[in-house]
Amino acid sequence: MDNSRNIIYSKVRLSRNWSEYVFPSRLTDEQAKEMVGRLCGGLKDIDGQLNLRYDLVDLSEIGELGKRLLKERRVINRVILKKQAPMSMYLSDDEDVSLVFNGADHIRIQVTKPGFHLGEAWKDASQLDDFVNARFPYAFDPKYGYLTSYPTNVGTGMKAAAIVHLPSLALGQKFPSLITDMGRFGVSIRGLYGEGRENYGAFFEISNQKTMGLTEQEIVDLVGRVAAQLNDQENQVRERTNQSHRLLREDEIYKSYGILRYGRRISMKEAMSYLSQLLAGCTDELIRFREPCDIYQLILGIQTAGLQSRSKRPLDKDELDVARAEYLREQLPELAE
């Protein structure tokens, strides 16, 4: 069995600025447009980099829903979602690799990999970084490293993140204090889904707090160590419960499947909690489908913008719950005999 099975995906982001222009916050719209145009033009031979195909997306033209969809699919962040200025992006056709121009910084390179592959994500991001840098000189200072708009990104300009699923650990009473203690190791951990203080589905993002004073490899190792540690602890707790309370675990998992497969109205909170159960059940091999099913893709699919874009019209809260149930009915495969 894969021992890093609770690590859903790994992500590396690099922030870079072109030395020819002032940072995005001081650019006028005309300057921004010119710069974005030059960046897009200069990198138009990007196809084939990392053996992928890329599409050019004009972020100022895809509208609010289009941007929210990209945010839900973790391609762009909140800064880019909210920003109103000329912005463009090269996006690989599997959506795992993106280069955003004129977000918080001139160039934002992001590489995502399913599973626990932080080192490879860094290697790929660095390769793209060299590809860009061969055409555009960077703002760099020997002391401060890569110069970024925010002092919290300066240095390597790198954020390495691992997304982990911790349904059993998160139930523990000590979990909140564990999250607080993570700061001491130089990493931060935050819930990925939820409202207010309530977490839905027990998905957490672990990432480096600091970007300067550590090499990129050291950052990858640090985040990787913490993610692996949490993954192991989750495994231990789950194995223990699977032995001591197997019937109870199976009951929870199969009931979750039943509701997701046959429900007619499912709220976000319900769907997240049952999908979380089902995902744990699949990884522990307590439930089997007739055909393979990527539960994490379903989690991306049931979010608001995803459902709205599928139905091609705005939905109110009740309509969303119905659309969510319909989507899950369509997507969830039958159980194996």
Add this chain to the structure above:
Amino acid sequence: MLCEVCKIREANVQYTEVVNGVRTEHHFCSQCARDLDFRPYSAIFDGEFPFAEFLSALLGGETPAQKQDKYQQIVCPTCGMTYGEFVKNSCFGCADCYSVFDVLIHDNIKQIQGSESHKGKKPLYQNAGSADGEAAAGETAVGEAADGGSASVEEQIAALDRQLKDALRREEYETAARCRDRIRALKGGTQQNG
């Protein structure tokens, strides 16, 4: 519990007010809470944690007010951002801001990052232009360049700005102060003339 203002939505903000020792509890929904004035906490209801403001407090808020006033008007000659603006938004305007505000932000960056210098990858290509500029400015004595009769006031200010930036980088505060005073004098002059 329903929100006590609109009485429609579920209340999810609990606000405890203590006035003269009397404690009252209020329950609002986040939409109504946004419209109420909670002073510094209002930003919480705008949907985003006011990270920039929080950072600002760390970056500039702790230093004594006098020191603040003295540095508020230091301007980055490249993008025109003042130190005051930087402290307010915690966001640099351009690459040169790092060297212009270097002495002012050095300790803060060290505090945020836990380190004072970059380790790791270096770019293959960098802007070569800036290195020449630095060497030239370093050799000129303060104010001399600006005294040349042929240079326009704008050019003099720009030259002084460069010297100010360099003096700050070398931590020569007296030189920097003289540059600043001359810039102020020149700027005052242009305003009167105009």
